[in-house]
Amino acid sequence: MFQFSYLKAKSLADAAALAKTNPDAKLMSGGMTLLPTLKQGLAQPSHLIDIGGLSELSGIEVKGDTLIIGAATRHYDVASSAAVKKAIPALAYLASLIGDPQVRNRGTLGGSVANNDPAADYPAAVLALNAKIITNRREIAAEDFFQGMFATALEEGEIIVKIAFPLPKHAAYEKFPHPASGYAMAGVFIAETTSGVRVAVTGAGPGVFRWSDAEAALAKGLKAGVLDKLKVAADDLNEDFHATREYRANLVQVMGKRALQKLVA
Amino acid sequence: MAKIELTVNGTREAREVEDRTLLVDLLRDHLGLTGTHIGCDTSQCGCCTVHVDGRAVKSCTMLAAQANGATVVTIEGMAKGDQLHPVQQAFTDCHALQCGFCTPGMIMATAALLKDNPQPTDEEIYHGLEGNLCRCTGYINIVKAVKQAAETMK
Incomplete structure (x- = not known):
């Protein structure tokens, strides 16, 4: 790795001040994405x-x-928290599927959401549950926060402090992990909220998105089988050497069906 | 330069290292603990797994500076004198290694898994060792060893 200086922030205010003084600095939480990125010389x-x-x-x-949930909360702590398991079991389950045990022991909720990897798991939960991202400056609605591949509403030096998830009536998440990396090839989070059913998809497109056709179908009746005949348009999905966009479109439908089965069970 | 103070295998250590130094390099190059291996250096293989404050981490994906003040246990800290740790003994008994390169990481990951889940099912073992790769593909005996260790440690 090339040379950089390591600064340990003493407080949130200190972190913001350090970021302001050093415009070319990067904030690091668990470092599970950032350190590999630095090793490859990509930043x-x-x-x-x-x-x-x-x-x-x-x-x-x-x-x-x-x-x-505080932004620096590690995936392991979300996955094993009795409070999360009781409040939103689907969120604890989602956290238990991220990466591998060593990654879950270091990686954090805030880091994952701020990075907004198009194949990360948390953005699906944040968007489907209509969560609020609370930073050191303001509150941002999930809808406004995610802005496509690795892009978010965060400004320079803005730091996620915590994320507030409104409790859903029911929620379920299913993903098809990439066999080597564990990242979602497609992940579907369905939440029955007080303001209707919300369905968010990660891994398949250039960024997390709401699957509006599924939401419309589920608004008419939340029961198994509703998504069976729903076709997913492949046009805007990702295509790479792991999978074609048609394959990903099919995965979205299958993961959606599985999540729905879990939700209504 | 970063001043690092940490406890490694029960011994207090203090070193001054470059800010970019990885924990695995501090362990191997500065403290001479070469039992922790570097397999891939890209956070995939888990050979470099050590325990930091009781949790399994990939020491190639953590800065030494991030471990400042932490308690670290490496493969060298598992045996008590001549008495192997039950996980080490199980890996020996079950011949859970071929070339042995991944073994230190597998043992550290297994010890962490069993701390969380003392009687894992086969599925839970596969899931629990997802962060470790054996290029000899000796997984059958590795899973056997995890089960034996679980029995011994009951």
Whole structure:
């Protein structure tokens, strides 16, 4: 790796100040994506600002009808949290499928959401559950947050502090992982919320998106089989050496069916 | 330069290293603990798995600076004198290795898995060792060894 300076932020305010003073710095939480990226020379920040251990970014709590998870909470802690398992079991399940055990022991919710990898799992939950991303500056609705491949509404130096998930009536997630990396080739998160059924798809397109045809079909009746005949348009999906866009379109439908079966079971 | 203080296998260590130094390089090059292997250096293979504050991590994907103040256990810290750790003993008994390169990481990952889940099913073992690759494909005996270790540690 090329040379950079490591800075350990003492607080959220300190992290923001360090980011302001060092415009070419990168914020690092668990580093599960950033460190491999640096090793490959795909990014060359002047500094890494470590926010992984900040107490202001930690914690899991249910407040009224909302589950609030600190940005630096590790995937392992979400997957094994009794509070998450009780409030939104599908979210704990999703976290248990990310990468591998070693990755789940270091990688964080905020890091994954801020990175917005088009094949990451968390964006599907954040979008389907209509979560709010709370930063050191403002609150951002999931709808406005994700802006396509690796792009988000975050401004320079803006830091995700926590994410607030409104509790759904029911939710389910199913994914087809890439056999080597564990990333979603297609992942479908269905949430029955107070404002209707929301379906988010990750892994298949250039960024997480809502599957509006499925939402419309499920609005008419939330029962098994509803998605069986729904065709997914392949035109805008990703195509690479792992899979054609038609293959991914089929995977979206199959994962949607499986998630629905789980939801209504 | 980063000043690192940490506990490795029960011993307090202090070193000054470049900020970009990976934990695995601190362990191998600065502390001489070469039992932790570097297999792929791209976070795939798990050969470099060690325990940081009780959890399995890939030490090639963590900066030494991030381990400042942490308690680290490597493969060298598993045996008590001549007495192998039950996971090490099981890997020996079940011949759960061929070339042996992945073995330190497999043992550290297995020990972490059994701490969380003392009696894993076959499925749970496959899922629990997903972060470790054996290029000799000796998985059958590795799974046997995990089960034997689980029995011994009951």
